[in-house]
Amino acid sequence: MPASETAAQAAATAAAVTTHYRICPLCEACCGLEVRTQGEQVISIRGASDDVFSSGFICPKGVSLKDLHEDPDRLRQPLIKRNGRFEPASWDEAFEEIERRLLPILQTHGPDAVATTIGNPAAHKISLMAYFPRLARALGTRNLFSASTLDQMPKQLSAGLMFGHWLSVPVPDLPRSDLLIILGGNPMVSNGSMWTVPDYRGKARAMRERGGRIVVIDPRRTETAQAADEHLPIQPGGDIYLLLGMVHTLFDEQLIQLRHLQAHLKGLDELRTAVAPYSPERMAAGCGIAAATQRRLARELAGTDRAALYGRIGTCTQRFGTLNSWLVDVLNILTGHLDREGGAMFPKAAAFAPNTTGKPGIGKGISVGRRVSRVSQAPEVFGELPIICLAEEIETPGAGQVRALISIASNPVLSAPNSPRIDKALASLDFMVSLDIYLNETTRHADVILPGLSPLEDLHFDMVFPQLSWRNHARFSGPVLEKRVGQAEEWETLIRLAALIEGKDWRGDVDALDEAAVRADVARQAGDQADAVMQALSCLRGPERLIDLALRSGPYGDRFGLRPDGLTLNRVRNAAGGIDLGALQPRIPELLRTPSGKIELAPPALLADLRHVDAALAASAPTAPTTPVTLTLIGRRDMRSGNSWMHNLPVLAKGPQRCTLLVHPDDAQRLNLQDGGQALLSTATGQLRATVNISADMMPGVVSLPHGWGHDLAGIRLGVAAERPGVNLNSLLSDTVRDPLSGNAVLSGVSVQLQAVQAVPTAQTA
Structure with a gap:
């Protein structure tokens, strides 16, 4: 044995190789992983082929769990x-x-x-x-x-107003769809967003191979657009005009087909009246998409038997984010594609989903x-x-x-x-x-x-994402590695903080504090059966107890013995790769939790906000050229960069520089920008220098910077990230502009002045 080999390394070498199942916690795809360890060392991570949800798919983020666990910068004590x-x-x-x-x-x-x-x-x-x-x-x-x-708040608000709960969000039923129109989303990179769909690339390829068609509408020819049948550039912030033009077309050309939803709608006449002023011919100037194209899209959506419109983060991070989110669902409803196979459907999660509890169909x-x-x-x-x-x-x-x-x-x-x-x-x-x-x-x-635990030291059960998933399922994964002695789990930390604030003894028994809170919740839900329920859960603690309670009380649960073949935590834990609960099924009216028991097509707050569209359309008219040149700034996402801390993981940080400013060749030429050179971006909020990447994928007049960079501030401990810190897009963006309905920040479609650094006087570049 080499003298430099530590005792821990020697023990790992002598230990047997063990394979563990783990759900990846690093993005919405929630892929199943197969983690192989030898002692306390991770020796490989790959996709779990028997995972019922992701079927072996893995992206680079999954592999990075090893880097995250071993990162010397990760905090391990307070x-x-x-x-x-x-x-x-x-x-x-x-x-x-x-x-x-x-x-x-x-x-x-x-x-x-x-x-x-x-x-x-x-x-x-x-x-x-x-x-x-x-x-x-x-x-x-x-x-x-x-x-x-x-x-995402605009999507959650519009879903709540229309369907009665914040997470009653319809998602595309891609495996059975013949037409998918994607507006402001890039699932090839995100594997879904407010739509949990691992291996979007493979599913989209399969769809197209069986004759399906994908249309992407985005200011940039994104990775998703590059693999689609059609890409339509849209003026950033112009989604509201396109969507209104399409809805108007459905009424104007009598393309409405409500199908099974007809008896479950409220506000159709109010909606028709509200969108009457917004013809495609009038909306074209605001979105940059010709009226004929808007009408064609509406006809194709209405004329395809199994189709869906999906709008995502680009539709949310704008002044009219909530209206955009609402109109996406309106279009799916009016074309008969909501709650229908191949259209936009509602998942039915096994646990923690409020739209599966209480009296169905009203709330x-x-x-x-x-x-x-x-x-x-x-x-x-x-x-x-x-x-x-x-x-x-x-x-x-x-x-x-x-x-x-x-x-x-x-x-x-x-x-x-x-x-x-x-x-x-x-x-x-x-x-x-x-x-x-x-x-x-x-x-x-x-x-x-x-500090919290490394993901490999922690159990995992997704509370949110099964409510947004392409297929119904139940999965659980336990810790892969033992946590350090004395390391608190996050739930224990939060319980102690709450106790401290409430004036209780935070040094006391954390399990006793937790049990008291759970017992109070169970008493409210189970009434005189509370003691029996608590007894059934007595062998569990912390999150495991909450998971078991939610599973057993959920739509597929065993109801504490009343349905013997139903789900329990133990059953899910023992199922290799999880339990498949089937393809999405129609859920209207059972899913609804609105006071009317109907889908609210015309929520008053949304109709009131429509009044501001006319003023915004007038303000979007072209203005005289400026010097420096004014362009429109949008963000973007990278497969290896879901959150800012991922920039500190070597397996994700390697490769080409990702924090670059994408500029169309025509804009680069007129501004004398060089590929790899520097450009100065300025707004009323701030300015920064960015490295230029000339790309024909950009819409002329639009530039793009990714989100979450800027690791050059004093006092941080992110050694890998600091080597290539990038620049902070958010230093340019105003904190006074938001969607007034949802409060969501306006992060896209922002005017920015741009010029080559070499053209800027020295005093301005210091």
Whole structure:
């Protein structure tokens, strides 16, 4: 044995190779993985061929779980900032510091003085997703913020208004479709977004091989567009005009075919009246798509027996994001493709789906605006405020000023608009706690950082994504590797934080605290059967107990023995690759949770917002050329770059530079830009220099930068990411512009001035 080989390495070498099943937690595809270990060393990761949902598919992110687990920058014990420097601390020391500094802020200034932010990774961690609500309830603050208002809130709001719940989101039934129109989405890279569809590429290829057709509408000829039958460039922000033109065409040309939905609709006449002014001929100028093409698309959608329109992040991150999301579903409804095989259908998740519980076909619907933000009076949506309001809530003095922050798997310094302002605001807080595995651009402002587990040390069950999946299923995966001795799981950390805030003994038995909360929930649901239910769950703890409760109570569950062949956690755990619950099936009217028991085609708030479309159309008229030249900026996504922390993983960071500015050749020529050269981008919010990549895939007049870069700030510990930091798109974007209905930030279709760096005087480039 070489002298340099450690005892741990020697033990691993001598150990047998073990194969583990793991669900990937790094993006919405949720692929099943086969992880091979020898001792505590990961020796390979590949797609699990027997996974009932992903059937062996894997992307580079799945392989990167090894890098993430082994990353020397990943935090493995709490940190406390003392005299401006982070020092390792014990868990008790960390909680004592939180108790010493957070409780006086709450006692003196009240619950609204503490805000929370929660990021996308939480959706892939049941410990965070299931237990964060307990922390939020303990705080009682109105200042709850998440990444949802940077991404998907318009879709959730429109779904809630139309169907009665925030996650009743229809998804394309791709395996049985003959026509798929994709607007503002790139599933070839994302493997779905608000649509969980691993191996979109393979499914799309199979669709086309059997005669199906795919049309992509996007300002960039995306990876998805390159593999489609047709690509139509659209003016960024012009989706509302295209969608209105198509809906108008359906009424104008009498193409409406409601089929089985006819008895389940409310508001058809109001909708017809509302869209009457928006003919394709009038809308063409706003979207850049000819009226004849708009009408052709509407006819093709209506005339294809099995078809769906899918709109995603590009449709959401605009001023009319909620209207866009609504009109996508309206088009599927009016053409008879909603809730029908080959169209847009509703998954039926095995657990945690509110549209499978309670009385079917009717419900309370959703509420918005139950409170408003203090400074901008932005309404609450789905329990939270727009994250673009965070900085002003910290900066603005007065009653309710945010003085402390608890951030959870969240990096708004890179992910939210006007990020330099957020950066400065976080530095001014009296106290900040972060639950995170990295010392990054946001957590560097924390006074205490509490780390979580490596994904390979944690169990996994998706709470959200089965509600958005291309096929119904149930899957569970346990930890692959043992966690470090003394390392707290995230759910335990959140329970202790909630107990601390509520004045309880956070040093006490965490299982007792958890059981008391679960028992209270079960008592509300099960009534006099609560004791029997708790007894049936007594052998489990933490998230496993919640999963078993949700599965057994769910639409496929065993109902605690009443349905012996139903699902339980034990049955799902023991099924290699999960349990296939079948293709999507029609769910109307059973799925509906609206007070009317109908699909609401014309929600009043959406019809009211339509009044602003005319003014926006007039404002979109071409203006005189400017110097420097004004173009339109959009974002983009890369397969290897789902979240900012992925830039620190070697297997994902290798290869060509990905944080580049895509520019059409015609724009590059007139601006004297060189491929690989530098360009200066400027807005009223900020400016930055970016490396130019000349690409004919861009629409002329439109440029593109990816999201989540800018790893060049002092105080971070992201060694790999810092080698190629990239630039922060969000430093250019305003934090005062949002979709007023959903609160979603406007991240796309932003005007930006562009010029070659060599043409800029030295004083301006310093």
